[in-house]
Amino acid sequence: MSRQTAIVEPPGLTTNRAPFIDEAQQKGEIYIRQPYELYSDENHEAWRRLFARMEPRWDRYANPHFLKGIHSLCLDPLQVPKLEDVNKFLKPLTGFQARPVSGYIPSFLFFDCLRNRTFPTTITIRPSNKLDYLPEPDIFHDVAGHVPMHTDKAFAETLVRFGECAHTAAEMIAGIRDEAEQVRRLTSIIKAMARFFWFTVEFGLMRANNGLRVYGSGLLSSCGEIEHAIDSPEVQRYPIQIEWAINQGFEIDHYQPLLFIVDSFAHLFSLADQLERWMREGKLNNVAPGEPEVNERDLKSFLHRAL
Numbered sequence: 001m002s003r004q005t006a007i008v009e010p011p012g013l014t015t016n017r018a019p020f021i022d023e024a025q026q027k028g029e030i031y032i033r034q035p036y037e038l039y040s041d042e043n044h045e046a047w048r049r050l051f052a053r054m055e056p057r058w059d060r061y062a063n064p065h066f067l068k069g070i071h072s073l074c075l076d077p078l079q080v081p082k083l084e085d086v087n088k089f090l091k092p093l094t095g096f097q098a099r100p101v102s103g104y105i106p107s108f109l110f111f112d113c114l115r116n117r118t119f120p121t122t123i124t125i126r127p128s129n130k131l132d133y134l135p136e137p138d139i140f141h142d143v144a145g146h147v148p149m150h151t152d153k154a155f156a157e158t159l160v161r162f163g164e165c166a167h168t169a170a171e172m173i174a175g176i177r178d179e180a181e182q183v184r185r186l187t188s189i190i191k192a193m194a195r196f197f198w199f200t201v202e203f204g205l206m207r208a209n210n211g212l213r214v215y216g217s218g219l220l221s222s223c224g225e226i227e228h229a230i231d232s233p234e235v236q237r238y239p240i241q242i243e244w245a246i247n248q249g250f251e252i253d254h255y256q257p258l259l260f261i262v263d264s265f266a267h268l269f270s271l272a273d274q275l276e277r278w279m280r281e282g283k284l285n286n287v288a289p290g291e292p293e294v295n296e297r298d299l300k301s302f303l304h305r306a307l
């Protein structure tokens with residue numbers, strides 16, 4: 001009788017099956033370290049394949065600020081990056097830093113991080129047999145999709161400005177006595193902010209000399225959608241209007257049928273300014289219902305200022 005030795009794969013830091021993350025979440029830890037030694041060969045292989053697929057698409061569809069950014073970060077195409085190393089290149093450029101987190105963080109805390117030039121960054125990576133789509137962010141989305149944009153001064157200032165809007169919202173809400181009205185207004189404001197973020201930072205398009213280019217990180221980290229966003233006749237592409245973006249619901253589980261275009265990052269910055277002005281004027285208090293849902297933790301994070 002022959003005895004078979006079972007080959008046990010190390011659990012690694014694979015999305016939705018990383019014991020290290022489960023443990024941190026059970027303890028309620030939001031900020032964590034990046035235990036680099038836990039990445040498995042499969043994790044590095046997933047990074048390598050994702051990077052190799054995206055490179056030619058970035059050259060063709062990404063905006064020039066992103067291309068410059070990815071170059072300045074010196075990301076290794078062959079291995080999952082160490083956030084410490086990424087930050088060595090990033091911090092001197094704009095003051096931004098990637099900070100490892102255990103997963104979802106409530107929205108006020110997220111926006112407040114941006115205000116403090118910190119980007120909450122997922123450290124797990126999608127399984128190598130699911131490279132195309134994962135509903136939750138992973139380190140490829142966060143580090144290869146978002147962080148290169150943070151090397152650009154104008155873009156970084158916009159994120160900070162957007163983060164400041166969350167404080168304005170929290171201050172305004174604190175001044176309302178009626179609790180039900182507080183929650184109603186806050187739900188509408190968070191929805192407006194989430195939609196603005198979605199249609200710009202995650203899925204934005206920008207005009208460039210050679211046509212439209214992508215600056216949204218959801219597109220910059222998606223092998224299929226980056227091309228679809230620019231070339232497909234099925235996508236509606238319009239110059240951004242803030243009143244439209246904040247009243248437009250979105251769904252996360254399929255390619256986006258509607259995308260908005262900005263002229264430049266100076267333009268994007270002016271929109272974040274406008275968002276705050278509109279918030280103060282009460283124009284975000286009654287946005288159209290629909291996606292995204294605002295959960296209890298998001299509301300509490302604003303009501304108690306990130307506690």
Ligand SMILES: [Fe+2]
Binds near residue numbers: 137217218
């Ligand atoms: Fe993202």
